[in-house]
Amino acid sequence: MSDSAKLRLLDSFRCLADLCPDDCxxxxxxxxxxxxxxxxxxxxxxxxxxxxxxxxxxxxxxxxxxxxxxxxxxxxxxxxxxxxxxxxxxxxxxxxxxxxxxFPRETITKNTLRFETAHLSCPAIIDLLAKSDMGSLIENEGELYTHQSMDIISQLSSSIHHYMQSIFKIESLYLGLKIYALSTVIAEIMSLAAENTLTSELLNNQYRQSPEQLKEKWLAWQNQSHNKEFERDKAEIKKFLQKLDTGLLAKYKQPLQERFKIEIPNLSFSNFVKWREQVDIDRYEPFFEKYIHVKFLNHGFPWNPIQSNHIATFLDCIFGLILSHHVVTAYHRANIIVDEDMLKKITYTIEKINADNFDNFRLIGAKSELLDISKYNLFFTLLV
Ligand code: SF4
Structure with missing residues (x-):
């Protein structure tokens, strides 16, 4: 028997053929x-x-x-x-x-699990994504986590997924904070798993929380602790950005500049702080939230992580978001406001350029300290 989930917008997909601004x-x-x-x-x-x-x-x-x-x-x-x-x-x-x-349809399988989805590098798919409702993006998403006898690894994936679904349902938290919250849970669970101290009880009691519980917890944290902890971790955040600047961005800077005909600035701490203060990033948040949700599931996070590595798979997806966010701010730097059409173009182009996700895995392999996300993950609160 197969447990199937599906990206709902596939039902409305029509290839743009010769009207396509890109091609596959x-x-x-x-x-x-x-x-x-x-x-x-x-x-x-x-x-x-x-x-x-x-x-x-x-x-x-x-x-x-x-x-x-x-x-x-x-x-x-x-x-x-x-x-x-x-x-x-x-x-x-x-x-x-x-x-x-x-293409752009893709079916990803793991044992009896099956996810019918689409490549986000297709302009027609990104257009449908922009029009979709976050709450009904995926049909039967829970099916990706149903097992009759769940081993601890499957339970762990299911708990991370439960947390992800709850956090994405909270409207009063901004996306960067949601991503940070999710990253803290991944880091905690993976560290417990590495120490062999992870149990079903712990997963159920600590990580299966409702949106209301998480909302209360993270709003309180944002008000009371965010600034203090951010100051504490600033040096590590700067180091993380330097590594990305000489790894991820060094590889994509030239193709991005060629495609967008715009100067792409360095991935530096001061640039991120400056753009976060100056750009009305909120207007892009609903789209980016749908994009990252589908990207997570497309890359198997957390239901079927690449090379069984949840942290690396999570980072691989976040790299796409960082690059998209960065191009939006590059336009802002040139005094050009990114409208919805431009946002869609930025996203499918980055998906195309950054499609070889094993390249990201090679970067993470070469800079394995990136896997220590709890050191620098407060950076994610600088995102949308
Ligand atoms: S990228 Fe998408 S819309 Fe464009 S030609 Fe290929 S399938 Fe059609």
Whole structure:
């Protein structure tokens, strides 16, 4: 039996085709499935068959998977100079890998769990996301956490999810504070798990709290402790931003500047404080909240974390939010107010540029101190 959840907006999806301001054939690793390879191997014309087979390589993310080769500019090797796919023109739609046939739809599975979702790099999906209601984004979301006999790891994921759902329901907390609250819980639970002191009772008593309970707790914390603790952790927050500036941003700065034709400032502490004070970030919050919720579930947080690592998967998602937030503030710096259309463009472009999430994992692997989130997570309160 399969436990299924679904991104509701998929029901309204229509490809924008030639009206699409982007397209799906660049900056994306198209997975080539066994069924498609089998079909290619039966192509009677030997030279066409060999040519097609030579356009596949092992994925750098997962060597057991094959992907279509990309050109230096990030375009799929099959995208011709007219922006058309040569597999479609030389063969037919059925010869496309399933991932291309289905894009932007994607089904993620874990044992009997199944999540039907969509890539956020598609402009049509981002447009629907902007129009969606936060409360009804996902159909049957709880199904991703239902197990008949839950081991402690599944219970842990389910508790983090429960916390996430409760915190996202509180209207009087701003998004950055919600993300901070969630990060404190992840850090605590993972540290208890590492010490082998995590029990079902603890998870149930401490972390399965209602939105009302969490609202009271976090509003009190914001009023009484935020400033004091922020001052205490300032040096660590600065160090965190320096690491991101020389890691994450160093890699994406040039493509971001090229795509947006705008100077992207450093990820420095003073810039974040300054923009937080000056930009009316609140107007972007409802959209970013939906974006981060779907991004979390798309990346398996917390139901199926990449490499079983909740903290790294959480950070991987937050990196997308930090980059989007940062581009909004770069526009503000140039005295340009980001409207809803521009916000959507920023988001799907960053999703495209930052699609290779294993790159983020490599960054986290190279700077493993990033996993120690409780040292610097007060930074998240500077976000939207
Ligand atoms: S990115 Fe989305 S809207 Fe654009 S061509 Fe691809 S599927 Fe269609």
């Amino acid at each position: 054939c660049h900056q994306w690793n198209a997975h080539v499935d066994k069924e498609t390879l089998g079909k290619w191997q039966t192509i009677p014309d030997a030279s066409k068959r060999q040519h097609l087979m030579s356009t596949v390589q092992e994925s750098t993310q997962n060597p057991s998977e094959l992907v279509l080769i990309r050109k230096e500019n990030g375009n799929c090797i099959h995208l011709d100079e007219h922006g058309l796919c040569d597999i479609q023109s030389s063969f037919s739609h059925e010869y496309l890998p399933l991932s291309c046939q289905q």
